[in-house]
Amino acid sequence: xxxxxxxxxxxxxxxxxxxxxxxxxxxxxxxxxxxxxxxxxxxxxxxxxxxxxxxxxxxxxxxxxxxxxxxxxxxxxxxxxxxxxxxxxxxxxxxxxxxxxxxxxxxxxxxxxxxxxxxxxxxxxxxxxxxxxxxxxxxxxxxxxxxxxxxxxxxxxxxxxxxxxxxxxxxxxxxxxxxxxxxxxxxxxxxxxxxxxxxxxxxxxxxxxxxxxxxxxxxxxxxxxxxxxxxxxxxxxxxxxxxxxxxxxxxxxxxxxxxxxxxxxxxxxxxxxxxxxxxxxxxxxxxxxxxxxxxxxxxxxxxxxxxxxxxxxxxxxxxxxxxxxxxxxxxxxxxxxxxxxxxxxxxxxxxxxxxxxxxxxxxxxxxxxxxxxxxxxxxxxxxxxxxxxxxxxxxxxxxxxxxxxxxxxxxxxxxxxxxxxxxxxxxxxxxxxxxxxxxxxxxxxxxxxxxxx
Ligand SMILES: Nc1ncnc2c1ncn2[C@@H]1O[C@H](COP(=O)(O)OP(=O)(O)OP(=O)(O)O)[C@@H](O)[C@H]1O
Ligand SMILES: [Mg+2]
Numbered sequence: 001x002x003x004x005x006x007x008x009x010x011x012x013x014x015x016x017x018x019x020x021x022x023x024x025x026x027x028x029x030x031x032x033x034x035x036x037x038x039x040x041x042x043x044x045x046x047x048x049x050x051x052x053x054x055x056x057x058x059x060x061x062x063x064x065x066x067x068x069x070x071x072x073x074x075x076x077x078x079x080x081x082x083x084x085x086x087x088x089x090x091x092x093x094x095x096x097x098x099x100x101x102x103x104x105x106x107x108x109x110x111x112x113x114x115x116x117x118x119x120x121x122x123x124x125x126x127x128x129x130x131x132x133x134x135x136x137x138x139x140x141x142x143x144x145x146x147x148x149x150x151x152x153x154x155x156x157x158x159x160x161x162x163x164x165x166x167x168x169x170x171x172x173x174x175x176x177x178x179x180x181x182x183x184x185x186x187x188x189x190x191x192x193x194x195x196x197x198x199x200x201x202x203x204x205x206x207x208x209x210x211x212x213x214x215x216x217x218x219x220x221x222x223x224x225x226x227x228x229x230x231x232x233x234x235x236x237x238x239x240x241x242x243x244x245x246x247x248x249x250x251x252x253x254x255x256x257x258x259x260x261x262x263x264x265x266x267x268x269x270x271x272x273x274x275x276x277x278x279x280x281x282x283x284x285x286x287x288x289x290x291x292x293x294x295x296x297x298x299x300x301x302x303x304x305x306x307x308x309x310x311x312x313x314x315x316x317x318x319x320x321x322x323x324x325x326x327x328x329x330x331x332x333x334x335x336x337x338x339x340x341x342x343x344x345x346x347x348x349x350x351x352x353x354x355x356x357x358x359x360x361x362x363x364x365x366x367x368x369x370x371x372x373x374x375x376x377x378x379x380x381x382x383x384x385x386x387x388x389x390x391x392x393x394x395x396x397x398x399x400x401x402x403x404x405x406x407x408x409x410x411x412x413x414x415x416x417x418x419x420x421x422x423x424x425x426x427x428x429x430x431x432x433x434x435x436x437x438x439x440x441x442x443x444x445x446x447x448x449x450x451x452x453x
Contacts, residue, residue: 003090003097006104006132007083008124009068009075012288012328013253015123017104019069020080022087027063033084035068038076047078047109048085055113055159060092078108079118082135085109085158086165099165104128107137113158119255122248125150133173135161141174142262143252146181146245178241181263192231201228201372209235214321216306219372228372229302233269236300243298250290250297268299274308282316288328293320 003022008015031045052059066084068075083105089095106124107115117139118124125144128134133151134144141154151173155161163169195202201217205228208215217225239247248264251257257264272281272292283291293301303309320326 001091001093003087003100005083005087005090005100007080008104008106008127009073009080010077010120010123010253011073013120013123013249013290015120015127016070016073017127018073018075018080018083020083020087021067021069022084022091023065023067024060024088024091025063025065029061029063031064031066033066033068035066035071036074037068037080038074040078041068041075041080044078044081044084044109047081047111048088050111051081051109051113051158052085052088054111055157057089057094057158057162058092060088064088064091077118078116079106079120079124081109082107082115082158082161086161089162095162095165099167102131103133103135103165105135105161107135107155107161109158115155115157115161120249120253122146122245122252125152126249135164142176143248143257145174145176146178146248146263176262178263182238182241182244182265190227190231190234192234195224195228195231198224198228198372205232206235208232209237217372223372225372226304229300229304230269230271232300232302233267236267239265239267239298247298250294254290254295256295268296269302270296270299271302271304274303274305276309276313278310278313278316281313282320283326283328291326293317294326 001024005020005022007018007020009018010016031049033042033045037044049059066087068080086095086100086105090097090100104124104127106118106121108118110116115137117137121136121140121143124136125134125147128144128150129147130149133153135153135155136144138154138156141152144150144152153164153171154174155164155171160169160171164171192202192205201224204215207213209232217228219225244263244265247268248257248262251264251268270292276292279285279291281291281293283289283294303314306314
């Protein structure tokens with residue numbers, strides 16, 4: 001008999017519904033999966049066989065063919081396991097065909113029949129909105145329920161799923177109080193108020209936060225650049241609900257949502273190490289995965305020690321910064337538009353990085369250069385709160401400067417440890433191969449340290 005069960009597969013950030021067709025026929029015993037499955041999907045045969053046997057269902061010793069339609073969409077991941085197992089049960093007439101009508105099943109099976117969490121539940125929820133009921137692992141249920149108009153039924157095991165489909169067990173759909181999620185925002189650990197002095201740099205960060213600008217900070221070691229940057233999320237405007245959904249989608253697809261927090265309500269702050277690869281920063285992989293730049297969507301991408309980043313990695317940021325979208329092209333990714341595009345190539349949008357009206361800054365190549373001079377405590381004021389800070393202490397020692405707490409007009413121009421002379425905005429921009437778009441001049445600071453581009 002032939003059975004059809006709906007499931008979903010991720011392409012970029014979007015979920016596509018996949019029809020799992022299971023045919024059980026005569027012939028030599030065989031279990032094949034066709035329809036562009038990747039290795040993980042092909043391995044589902046072994047998981048499904050073991051899960052069915054270990055939960056008391058019979059596994060037919062016949063020729064089983066599973067087709068994943070549309071056949072030209074590459075399917076990856078283990079989320080199709082549950083639908084394949086249920087499809088086999090429908091094909092064996094253990095379950096009636098009506099039991100799965102209008103329902104989408106996703107979930108990875110463990111060998112003992114447990115249903116394990118999957119990535120991208122939020123995107124799958126969006127694909128099922130207002131149309132179909134979604135049956136998914138209990139761990140992902142709240143994540144999908146964040147989408148309005150989705151009935152997300154949490155299941156823990158394969159037998160529980162079968163009982164629910166049979167009507168022998170009632171499961172109520174997961175609910176999420178979106179308002180409560182926004183209300184329980186965790187306070188930022190790093191408080192902007194901790195920064196002493198640095199009025200100039202703080203003002204620049206405020207302007208960047210309010211206007212959604214990029215910002216480059218230049219200054220001697222220990223002068224507080226990293227400290228200032230890490231405190232930027234604390235002064236950003238609160239996330240709008242649709243911004244939270246978009247950011248959560250990216251994290252959900254990347255499998256980075258932490259337990260108990262189905263919605264990202266605090267602006268992301270991503271600070272990748274300078275050894276990061278271009279695929280890590282921009283996104284990549286055979287089936288593209290979001291990179292740091294997409295994970296920082298609606299938040300901050302902080303590139304500490306920007307001059308240490310590989311040149312081609314920073315180069316990769318040009319197009320996303322200009323277009324506001326990361327486009328990755330894959331030969332093997334054939335979704336519907338590929339046929340029109342010709343040549344089998346398809347560009348997969350990995351989500352908007354920065355909308356033109358965005359109020360959220362990307363902490364990446366600069367719109368403005370801000371010198372961050374040393375802020376020093378007055379000699380002989382032992383009670384000063386950050387007098388003992390090791391890096392600051394070093395800086396004072398090396399520079400040999402004394403004076404009142406405040407801005408040092410000359411400190412922004414040079415770094416005692418910078419080889420090859422003073423660090424200036426043009427030099428940093430040149431070394432980082434960053435081009436400032438026409439009309440966006442590097443601001444000349446009031447000390448003249450960072451010249452205009
Ligand atoms: N304005 C300031 N207010 C309070 N603490 C400060 C300030 N500036 C520096 N500090 C202290 O100095 C420490 C070192 O600062 P930070 O690491 O941010 O410097 P940096 O400019 O990033 O240095 P590097 O160029 O070596 O990376 C901070 O953790 C903090 O304790
Ligand atoms: Mg630093």
